[in-house]
Amino acid sequence: MNTLNTSSQEKPIKGYKIDGDYIIFTFNKKDYLEATNERNNQKLDFDDFDIEKVVVAGSFNLWSRDNWEMVKVNNNIYQLKKRIDDFNDDFNWEFKFVINNSIWAEPSKEMANIVPAIKDGYRINKYNFKILPVNIKKDGNAKFFLKGYTNAKEVILSGSFNYWNEHLYKMKKTKNGWKLNLQLKPNDYQYRFIVDGNWIEDPDNSNRIPNEFGEYNSVIDIRKKITFFLSDFKNAKKVILAGTFNNWSEDQLKMKKTENGWIYKITLSGGKHHYKFIVDGHWKLDPNNPIKEYDGNGNINSVKMVK
Structure with missing residues (x-):
C-alpha cells in the first residue's frame, strides 16, 4: 500500500507538519501561484520580486511580522521549528506567510487545510492556512505506540483524523519503538503507520476494519466520561x-x-x-x-x- 486515493485525501496539507514534540512551519515558493502586496493590494507573481525575509504570522502570535522569522533552507524553502508547548491548548489556529514584511503568500483553495480569510467581519476572496484541530499532547487521550522497528529511519502516523496525510505526524522514537499521543474528540478513528514508506496496520490492535486496498485499517475508539443524574x-x-x-x-x-x-x-x-x-x-x-x-x-x- 503506497498511496491512498480516497476523496478526503486528494488535497494536500501545506504549510506545516508535526515532528514529535515540534511543529515545523515550511514555506515553499513552488506551492504558490501568487502573492498579494499589502500596500496596494496588487497581485504578484513570485518571479516579480526577490525574497529577502519570510515570517510566520498567525492567530498564535497576533499576526506579528517580526517575531517568527523563518530560516532559509534553499532558494525556495524556508522553515521555522517551534515546540508544541509554546502554544496554548486550543490548537485551532490560522496563519499565513509574510514575505519582505508586506507581501502575503496566498494559499490555493486546492490545499486541504485552508479557511476563508476574514477582514473587518467579512469574508474576502483570500485564504488562510489552518492547523488541523488535533493536539499533540504528552498526556493526550489517544496514545499511539508501534513496538519495535527501532532500525527504521522514520515512522509516520496517518489516519482519518489528519486526512490520511503521509507527512504531517512524525512519531517519536523511543527505546522500544515509536510513540505519539494526540488529544482527539470522542469518536471512532481509523489509522495506520508508515514505516520508511511502507504502510502497516497496528500489530497490537485487534480492532480493525478492511480497507479498499484489500488490507486493514486499525481503529481507535476515543471515549469521554459522562455522568448521568436523575434528581x-x-x-x-x-x-x-x-x-x-x-x-x-x-x-x-x-x-x-x-x-x-x-x-x-x-x-x-x-x-x-x-x-x-x-x-x-x-x-x-x-x-x-x-x-x-x-x-x-x-x-x-x-x-x-x-x-
Whole structure:
C-alpha cells in the first residue's frame, strides 16, 4: 500500500507538519501561484520580486511580522521549528506567510487545510492556512505506540483524523519503538503507520476494519466520561440507566443512590446516544434534559450528545 486515493485525501496539507514534540512551519515558493502586496493590494507573481525575509504570522502570535522569522533552507524553502508547548491548548489556529514584511503568500483553495480569510467581519476572496484541530499532547487521550522497528529511519502516523496525510505526524522514537499521543474528540478513528514508506496496520490492535486496498485499517475508539443524574425519586428502590450504548439493557447499569438523586458514570463514544431511566420498572425520560427525539419506533427518548 503506497498511496491512498480516497476523496478526503486528494488535497494536500501545506504549510506545516508535526515532528514529535515540534511543529515545523515550511514555506515553499513552488506551492504558490501568487502573492498579494499589502500596500496596494496588487497581485504578484513570485518571479516579480526577490525574497529577502519570510515570517510566520498567525492567530498564535497576533499576526506579528517580526517575531517568527523563518530560516532559509534553499532558494525556495524556508522553515521555522517551534515546540508544541509554546502554544496554548486550543490548537485551532490560522496563519499565513509574510514575505519582505508586506507581501502575503496566498494559499490555493486546492490545499486541504485552508479557511476563508476574514477582514473587518467579512469574508474576502483570500485564504488562510489552518492547523488541523488535533493536539499533540504528552498526556493526550489517544496514545499511539508501534513496538519495535527501532532500525527504521522514520515512522509516520496517518489516519482519518489528519486526512490520511503521509507527512504531517512524525512519531517519536523511543527505546522500544515509536510513540505519539494526540488529544482527539470522542469518536471512532481509523489509522495506520508508515514505516520508511511502507504502510502497516497496528500489530497490537485487534480492532480493525478492511480497507479498499484489500488490507486493514486499525481503529481507535476515543471515549469521554459522562455522568448521568436523575434528581428526586428518593423513595425508589432501584433505578436503571438504559440506552443505545448498552442495547437498552434493563438490568446492566444500576444507578447509585445519593442524597440528591441517582447517579451513574460511564465512558461513551462520540456522537448521539438515546437513553431513559427505569425507576422501579417504569421507564422515564430525563426530566432535566430538554433534548428529546423519536427513535423511529414511536418512542420518545432523551438524547445525550458526546463531543
